[in-house]
Amino acid sequence: MVLGDPNTRPEEETIFVPNSFDLERDARDWEECTLVPWAMHLPRGAGARDIEALLLHDLHLRRGNVYVTVHQPEPFLIRFENSAHCAEARRRGRFTGNGIEIHLRRWRNLSRALGMRIFFRVRLYLDGIPEHAWTPDIVERVIGHRCALQCINTDQPTDTRHIDLWAWTANPSDIPKRVWLVFTHRPTDKSSVVVVTREQELLERWQQCLRFEVFLHIGVVEDYTAASHDLHGAVSNPEAFKPIRRPYFWRYGLLDGAPAEATSRFPARLPKPPCVQEERRQDRPGQERNQELARWDAAQDDVRGGEGRHRGDGHARKQGDFIWPRRCDDDDSDNEYTHPGRGGYESRRSHVRLEADGVRRERTRSPRKRDSEFRG
Known part of the structure; x- marks a missing residue:
């Protein structure tokens, strides 16, 4: 048995085509x-x-x-x-x-058609489609195997982070968490994403493609299955049937349901511009002095057998029965920040931190308001 044999192929597939x-x-x-x-x-x-x-x-x-x-x-x-x-x-x-x-x-168009009812409406966020491919045709291809497009909510001139849309589906659990959007070469109009060879014989034997990783995030599921028990009543009095709404959290660049500690592939972190770092150095004339004190404390700690005021890395140390806290200038990294697509869990950490030795310390300033986790 090889690839392409009938036993290796799926039995069926459903394609949703919006009528026009x-x-x-x-x-x-x-x-x-x-x-x-x-x-x-x-x-x-x-x-x-x-x-x-x-x-x-x-x-x-x-x-x-x-x-x-x-x-x-x-x-x-x-x-x-x-x-x-x-x-x-x-x-x-x-x-x-x-x-x-x-x-x-x-001849009748519906002579071989079968009826079908769909009772689930979902709000999808497409994360990862390249900006030049933001067209209704591409969107329908991405979701067409499991969903029927209802409307697109995204305001592209002001927000290009994701494509926000509503769609109907027979089963929300069948919607994949990730799809690969593949762009191929079309010899008829001489369009190609990558020029590899001009030999026509090679172009007819294999394809050089580019693929983009697209995440399908489900924000809201509306369940209308209660209407299936009384369709005539639902048609005559639609207000009497309210859907069951279930919101879900999702994060950029990650599969829905990924572990809390998971991070997106890229971009993970972006450094501060060099000019900003230089300005902050000028604003801190005593930073070099603090580093010298830290090195001196570390040397004295080694002389006293490990019981100094501070460790050289800025963490709290124990001296006798007294525990010295961390320095305030080591509270947060000033050269890094949490990217909106990284996961956003650092911005939701507790305002109270526990040091390695169990010391409870209140934050000296508010956490950053960078939230990449979305509900609905």
Whole structure:
């Protein structure tokens, strides 16, 4: 068994395609201009061209006014260019000639369709789609296997962190947490994301692609399954059926449900600009003096056998029965900050910290208001 064998392929998949005015117009046009046989007799060797010739002769039409193609499950599909010609052929119903006898009926768009109801509405946040691909077509491709797009809420001129949308789904648990958006090469219009070789023979044997990691975050799930027990009542009085709303937390660059200590792949941290660091050095003329004192305390600590005021790294140390706290200038790192996509758990740590020796110390200033965790 190798890749591509029937036993290696999935049994089924669902693709959601939002209906549109153009699709409905085309469906109506096909129903008005298309017929299929419901009973017929053909001599051996007769086919679509013979049926087309019979219709052209009996209806006094010119070539190009009607097309007959081999079809499935009906054996033939008869498409007229003019709805009036189709109506005349449907009125006559039966055509005979050259040993052919065929009975026609109207083609129906919904003859093989099955009904389906969807009772879950979800608010999705697409995190990771490149900005040049922010189009409704790309969004529908990303979520189309599990969701039907309802509307897009994102205001792109002011917020390009994620794409915010509402969609319908048969089962929220089937929505993947991550998808890979792959851009391929199209030889017909000579478009390529990466130029690897100009040899046409190699381009026909393999594809050089680029893929982007896209996270699908679920912010809110609205459950309408209660309406399925009384559909007639839900239709006549929709206000009586309120959905069950379940909000969820999510973080940029991480799978939904990731551990609290998890961090996004990139960017993890961004350094402060060099000019800001230089200004802060100038604002602290005593910083070098503090470092000298720390080194001196560490040396004295080694002389006294490990019981100095402070350790050289700025942590609290124990001297006899007294515990010296950390210096206030070591409270936070001034050269780093928490990126909004990193996880945001540092901004939600308790305002009270415990030192390595169990000392309880209150913060001397408020935590930063950088929140990358979202609800709903």
